[in-house]
Amino acid sequence: MSFPSLNTLRTFEAAARHLSFNRAADELCISPSAVSHQIRQLEHTLGIRLFLRSERRVSLTQKGEFYFKNVQQGIQILVQATNSLTTPMREHTIRISAVPFFATRWLMRRLDTFQAHYPGWELAIQTSTQKSEFDREDLDLVIRRGAGDWPGMIAHLLLRESLVPVCAPAMARTIDTIVALKGATLLHNSQVPSEWSEWFGKIGHTFSAPTAKLEFQNSSQILEACIAGVGIALMDRQLIFQEMAEGRIQSVVDQQVDGMRNYYLVYPKSHTTRKSVQIFLEWISNELEQMDR
Amino acid sequence: MSFPSLNTLRTFEAAARHLSFNRAADELCISPSAVSHQIRQLEHTLGIRLFLRSERRVSLTQKGEFYFKNVQQGIQILVQATNSLTTPMREHTIRISAVPFFATRWLMRRLDTFQAHYPGWELAIQTSTQKSEFDREDLDLVIRRGAGDWPGMIAHLLLRESLVPVCAPAMARTIDTIVALKGATLLHNSQVPSEWSEWFGKIGHTFSAPTAKLEFQNSSQILEACIAGVGIALMDRQLIFQEMAEGRIQSVVDQQVDGMRNYYLVYPKSHTTRKSVQIFLEWISNELEQMDR
DNA sequence: CAGATAGATGAGTGTTTACTCAACTATAGT
DNA sequence: ACTATAGTTGAGTAAACACTCATCTATCTG
Incomplete structure (x- = not known):
């Protein structure tokens, strides 16, 4: 029984999320041709069309939509579980989950200053559109978009x-x-x-x-x-x-x-004493101060 | 970044479910040696031990347990979504989900008589330990273990x-x-x-x-x-x-x-008019009658 | 003790995967 | 008309994958 590879599914998910083979290729650091090939191969394996091609852009078919939702969820679970196991020593890693748009356009653009100020610490950032579960995903902090009123959580306004x-x-x-x-x-x-x-x-x-x-x-x-x-x-x-x-x-x-709605840095009250949380709060406070000037 | 292949993860899931490389090999129709190699490769990729080896059997480490739970869930979502897309024409396919133990030991051993009596129909059986969702997984019927009192559902006693x-x-x-x-x-x-x-x-x-x-x-x-x-x-x-x-x-x-507790064949009331459901009920009724003699 | 069971390991091999490159097609914008 | 953009396709290639086979080790059972 022929089943698509995980790599292929990840490529599909990126293309579906971006609705652009070019953007997916950028994100995955491969050529657009590779994306095109993999999508075509996947469509052949499944025997259906996942994307509609028109002019210079693509859109998802109904089945493509269905598959995208499920593949995104399944992959996320696998990737997060794997990352949980492979991330280095807990003591010097800060594990964050954030919505993809905000992560790529705001947070990741500021990582240089973090690395410079805290060379002994590592940021493990994962993106997710699902509501994150701190325990199962072993997270220190989450960046969420919303009103800031999450029960049992401490929320700091970021943007x-x-x-x-x-x-x-x-x-x-x-x-x-x-x-x-x-x-x-x-x-x-x-x-x-x-x-x-x-x-x-x-x-x-x-x-x-x-x-x-x-x-x-x-x-x-x-x-x-x-x-x-x-x-x-x-x-x-x-x-x-x-x-x-x-x-x-x-x-x-x-x-x-x-x-x-705004973007907040969120964590359970019980995480307040974690060194990882304190370090990140210290850094992000400085970043926000710099921004206010 | 090196990420385990889906095939490897499926092998791991089967070995963890069975707590036996031999049984996993049987299920996957490969040699025990292949299982052993893949588990070792996976442990090397992740940099941790997933199984403890003792005498002639294996047990999961704590991290192995964590990974098993997540991998099983993630794989299930991917497999089910993929099967939903690749299964042939809806009109002649009966889509069933059942707990793995019952599926392999009771249901699948009776498939011969189904094929013989209904040659134009195909059974698509998927196994799951999760509670199945009819709409998302596009199922006709589910075989569950329990008391038989599921709201909104029709339940027929099987065993x-x-x-x-x-x-x-x-x-x-x-x-x-x-x-x-x-x-x-x-x-x-x-x-x-x-x-x-x-x-x-x-x-x-x-x-x-x-x-x-x-x-x-x-x-x-x-x-x-x-x-x-x-x-x-x-x-x-x-x-x-x-x-x-x-x-x-x-x-x-x-x-x-x-x-x-017993095993029931369960489906939403709204599925009563489906030809697939009627066909399966007809067949299973005959099977149960034969068993009562 | 001999045989069975279960997992481990090294070596070998064929297939599949996962790309790249080059060229193409079809727009859209200036 | 020319340039830019975005996806497509065929061919090629290196690496990775996914096994098998043979042998080994460590138990367990009769």
Whole structure:
């Protein structure tokens, strides 16, 4: 019985998450051709199409969506369990889980200063869209997006969100009023279906659920679709400033809502005495101070 | 970064489930040597010991236990999702999930008559120790062990359990009374911790929790430990008659309790109209009638 | 003691995996 | 028209995988 390899499944998961073979290749440090080959091989093994190819981008088929959800979950369990066993001595490792978008765009860009200040310590960062379980995954800390009110947990604010609607430049020319914005194709995050409604509410407008709904499972997918001109995304402008600077997307209607949700550093109260937690708190406090200047 | 292959992880899971490289080799249709090599390679990759080797059997280390739980779960998700996509046309496939011990020892031994009577239909059987989810796993039916009272479900009795204490012949010589039985090393199923207490209660004896407790995660592991002379197992004698006939284990104290828990064929009420469910019910009814004669 | 059982180890080998490279196709933007 | 972008495809290749076979060690049982 022929079963896909774990490596192939990881490639599929990355491509599905990014909805881009190119981005997946970047993340996995392989060529786009390798991604293409593996996806094709996987589709041949399964005997179905996982991706629809159109113009210069890909989208998931329904079966692809189903498989992506399950493969992501299964792989996560395996990778996390394996990492739990292979990470070096507990005493000098800080184990963190964070949502992928925030991890790649905020946290990992600041690792240099951590390494410089704490050469004897190692950060083990894993990304996850699932709600993390401290015990089973042997984590010290978690970075979460939310309101900051997790029972039994201590939460430190890391980044206050600034949500702005953004879209591709060609589309931006026609979105100059709130009315036009409401009538456009809005890209939704399936994990927070009410986010657009809340945002409109905050700026004093009512908004009812659209009849045609485009939902994506994570911010990376939303951003890709946005850049591709599919619709308008609601994103934290602090995490997309590079794409903005490159002119690949731009904000519309000049409205911004702060603090609807934020990114917090979270850990159980019982972890307060851990050296790993104290070290990370010390470092991140300094980082946040530097940022405030 | 070197990550274990899915094939390796599946070999590890089978060896851990059976607590026997030989049995795992049988199940996977490879040589015991291949199992040994793969486990050693995996231990080298992870840099830890997963199994303790003693005499002629193996046991899991604590880390091995942790990894087994997670690997089993992760693999199950991947395998089930993949099987969901690769199974042929829905119309002529019956998708069943069953606990592994019952599946291998009762259900799969009767497949010949099914194939003979329904040549146009295919049985897709998957084994799982987790509670199955009909929608996510696209199942028609499930075979469960329990009391038969699952809300929203229709349950047909398949096999009434007959629990007897069994052990290796050498140990059996010293277990001739209930008192001796109580004082012996009893092997527990971690999924039903109270099973021994219930059993003793049913035969009119009180039994308090032992101070030294040997727990295993599934019946296969319990049987292996029992055959190896580790302790006394409480098993359904209908599912172990082969080992009994071979003299590898024998029952003790001549007590049997029926119907504490049983095996049921279970499906949601909404599945009643499925042709697949009707076909399977028809076949299993005939099988049960044949057995009653 | 002989035979059976179970896991371990080294060597060998064929197959599969996992890429890269080069060239191509189909857009989109200037 | 030219350039950039993104995915596709065929061919090639090195490494890894996944075994088998033969032999060994350490018990257990009759």
